[in-house]
Structures are given as structure tokens and as C-alpha cells.
Amino acid sequence: MFKNIKSTDTLFKKGLTIFLLAVTAIMFSSAVMAVQSLRGDTALDADANKVVKHKVDTVEGGIKRSFKLQPPMVPHTVEKYSITLKGNGCMKCHSEKAYKKEKAPKVGDSHYVDRDGKTLDTVSSRRYFCNQCHAPQVKSEPLVENVFEGI
Template structure:
């Protein structure tokens, strides 16, 4: 009987300690909105100009996807449309003097070759990103 009561008391103390830690942690959380309440309008951020680079940008590491060396403000990628294909598709890349979409983009998840662009690679800007001339938010220590 004493063992049963001791187990219950120990469990209650552990539960109380975890609830206390959760309350303390919740008080330390700060919103990305800073001190603004949910009703207040946040200021919009300043848009940076996208950089262009003839010949592209150097890659930071071996398997890095190429960075987009041109503006993409007016490009559209949706379930039905991908304007990147106007220049980078197998059919158009030579005429447009643009890099061709890589062979890896024509493989399914099992490594089988497809006749069309894999649906897993349809949303180009998930990996291929435009560049802006902006100061880094944090110091870059990658590769040191």
C-alpha cells in the first residue's frame, strides 16, 4: 500500500514540475510580431531589388541547386502553369540561350526516367532562388 501511495505522489510531483516548466517556457516565447497585438497592423517590409548575373552565380557547395540569375517577379508557377519552362524546357533552352532543366528533374522517386518533368520538381523556386543585394541577417559560418 505504501508503495502504491509513493508511486502516486511521485507521479503527481513529476506532473506538477512539467506543468510549471511549460508555463515558464510559454512566458518566455515572443511572437514574430514583436510587441504588436494581433489587432494592430504590422509595417510591411522593404522589398529588395533582385540581382541579375550574366553567366549565373557561383555555388556555395557541391550539390547546391543553381541560383536564379535573373528577375522572377513576373514568373508564375502554379499547379497548371510554370513559366520557367518557356526558357528552360528541353524544347526551348537552345533558342532562348538558357540552361536546360537537369536530367535529375526527369526521374521519379524510384529513379525511373520520365518523358516529362517530374511533379516533384515542378515548383522550381523551392530550390532555385533569386538573389537580392541585402545584408545577411546572421553571420554565415557554413563550411568553416
């Protein structure tokens, strides 16, 4: 009697193990199918494919905005201009003082307004980190399809 119970118990355990293994295998294989790693199908112990370097696009006259109030894209390279506590390299050309001489567009008036609506003499700390909103562009194919239509 006791022996019998034990054997049903082992049988149950065996069945459960097989069931769990099957579920895990199905989940794992569908996860593998769904997610395409950035490494592509390169073997784990091989070096990843070299990342293709793209040159930053220089667009004379600026890049067309896709929607009203879009922070305009940066139409030039930016790696030489640093933004630190001590100074803002972008403002060397885009500030009220410099823009005419540098033939650069002046930062928007909104950039001098602080969070209380007061207009300041220098760029507001809300707009200090230019590259938080303005990004340079490269000539490359979009990574994913984008059907966004601006106005």
C-alpha cells in the same frame, strides 16, 4: 487554536504569492531581454516600421554554387513566371525544347527522373515546383551571421 492555524495559513499563502510573482517577473524580464521582436521597439499601438523592399538581383552568368549538388540560385527575377497545374512558366525557357533558343541553361537531367529511377519525357513531378529548391536572391546584408564554408 483554530484562529492560529488560519493565520499561519494566510501567511503561507501570502509568501507563496510573493514568491510566484517574483519568479514570473524574472522569467518575463529575461524573456523580453532575449527575444527581439521583428517590430523592434515600436510601441504596440503604433504602426510597425515599413519593410524595406529589396530588388531581386540579376547576376549575369549565374550565381556561384556554395557546395556540390546545391540547387543553383536563380540569377533573375521570377515574379512574372507562374507555376500552376496548367503550366510551368519556368519551363518556357529551361525545357529541353526551349533552352537553346532562350539561351538558358537546361534543367538538370535529374529533373526528368521519377522516384522509381525512370527517365520521363517531361519534367518529373518531383521537380515540378521549381521554387521549392531554386530561389532568387536580393542584395542585402544577412540577417544573422553565417560562417558556413562550402566546398
